[in-house]
Amino acid sequence: MSGEQRARRYAVIGTGAVGGFYGARLQQAGLSVHFLARSDREVIARQGLDVRSKDGDFSLFPVAVYGDVHEMPRCDVVIVALKTTHNGLLSELLQPVLADDGVVVMLQNGLGSEEAAAAVVGAERVVGGLSFVCAHKLGPGKVHHLDYGQVTLGAYAEGYAPRGVTAAMAAVATDLRAAGIAVEEAEDLLQARWRKLVWNIPFNGLSVILDERTNRMMADPAIRALARALMEEVVQGAAACGRTIPETFIERMLEHTQNMIPYHTSMKLDYDAGRPLEIEAIYGRPLAMAAAAGVDLPRIAVLTRQLQFLDRRRRGL
């Protein structure tokens, strides 16, 4: 990092709901933010970014938006907010934009993002980011932030060894907090990722398979029981990786979901838009990590197979 002398320069790779929301907040707080966008680049260049938020709407103009990573300046912090299904592009995307002493924040779902980034830039330059936000894209450069918004950061080390709070991670946390984002600094990234999966594994998958919102699912006793059984399997998977998640966390998540506003999960939004589903990150890698530790997660495996089928059919594959 470049220290506190000058403001850190940010790149946001992927200007969808998540990248758009956090990037806009950082720019609003006065930081220099450079956005990579694909199809939305021209609209954002012309009209800027619009955030409709439960915390107050705001618009930004001008916005530094690029269609090609080679046109971007080198940045101290590169936030990757792509869908994990695009992680095959990381090697071409990260090298040109990452400053020599910069860090990459993998603001993605599921497991495995950090391993993918570490293969490109080295483990010591990778920070994991977990966003807890209900947000979706209303159109190019237009984000609707419905609820939540917290980010959990955790430094990555080879094999997901707990690395504690690093200076790079603390610096990003400082900037996000200055932008009004609640940040949790996790000492153990893998623990944080498994904890998030306790919610994502049941509800992302079931929302697609059953074509339903969280509130309607939680109102049904069969789905409440199934969600609980799936959550218990996630806890078993975490335990297989040496991470303890207390049983009370499951209760909290179920209660929390019952009280959420009716919500389409990110996987449901992807499905309805015909985008590839993040099955590998949310299901495949967790299953594989548990299996490598000798633990079978049969209920999660059922959802995975069903999603693989639906994903292929939806995209005509």
Next chain:
Amino acid sequence: MSGEQRARRYAVIGTGAVGGFYGARLQQAGLSVHFLARSDREVIARQGLDVRSKDGDFSLFPVAVYGDVHEMPRCDVVIVALKTTHNGLLSELLQPVLADDGVVVMLQNGLGSEEAAAAVVGAERVVGGLSFVCAHKLGPGKVHHLDYGQVTLGAYAEGYAPRGVTAAMAAVATDLRAAGIAVEEAEDLLQARWRKLVWNIPFNGLSVILDERTNRMMADPAIRALARALMEEVVQGAAACGRTIPETFIERMLEHTQNMIPYHTSMKLDYDAGRPLEIEAIYGRPLAMAAAAGVDLPRIAVLTRQLQFLDRRRRGL
């Protein structure tokens, strides 16, 4: 049974695709058959029964059809071809129509039908029937028989103890064969029912959950793997009940399904028509029987929960 002196008189309780098809075949073969129908009674009384079959179309007129079981003559063989979801009606339906020395043939899906009938007429008067037929109702009194047609019969004894081939069961087999139906006489009814579940548990449920036909599911590697895993759980459930199903049977079923004509399962037809799904018979009882023997079937439990939700939602419950 009344012996071979006079032809046995049949009642068919439930004149849908299955009851209509087998009943029509028996009448066509010269037997006296009495049909109970609900909403279709008037049309059948006026127009008779029409069977469009891959073995040759035929029509029957007149047909002895009744809307009330009290108007029916006492019958030597009462074939129950209702959906299992109507088995709460068995006590009112069976008593008035069953001859003193008659038998009840429970031509239904899943597990538990015979227990329900035995509670009304006594175990020794109950025969289990498994139909392997692709058929659906085209309209009142109109059946489309697409493929197969074999029936497996098995005598019931308390707790599904194997009872061998009984005289009553052999007599029904004789009549069905005279009507051109292939019949297998099973010495162990529970074994036969678990074997049928090897197919029904994966494909009935998945066809509803994924809204898909068997051929499209079998073309997908994820669903082939899932179907196999579900079949293996059915084999485990059977084993918990002391019934051995060889691994080769799974291979045969998978291959068989791959070569079937594109097919909507009976549960999918029920779902699309807004009828209650036979979840308890095909999933609930098998899960409960395995659980009573201390065996958990987690993949099957996932399908069960999903189906319970979809069934309730479809019917606005």
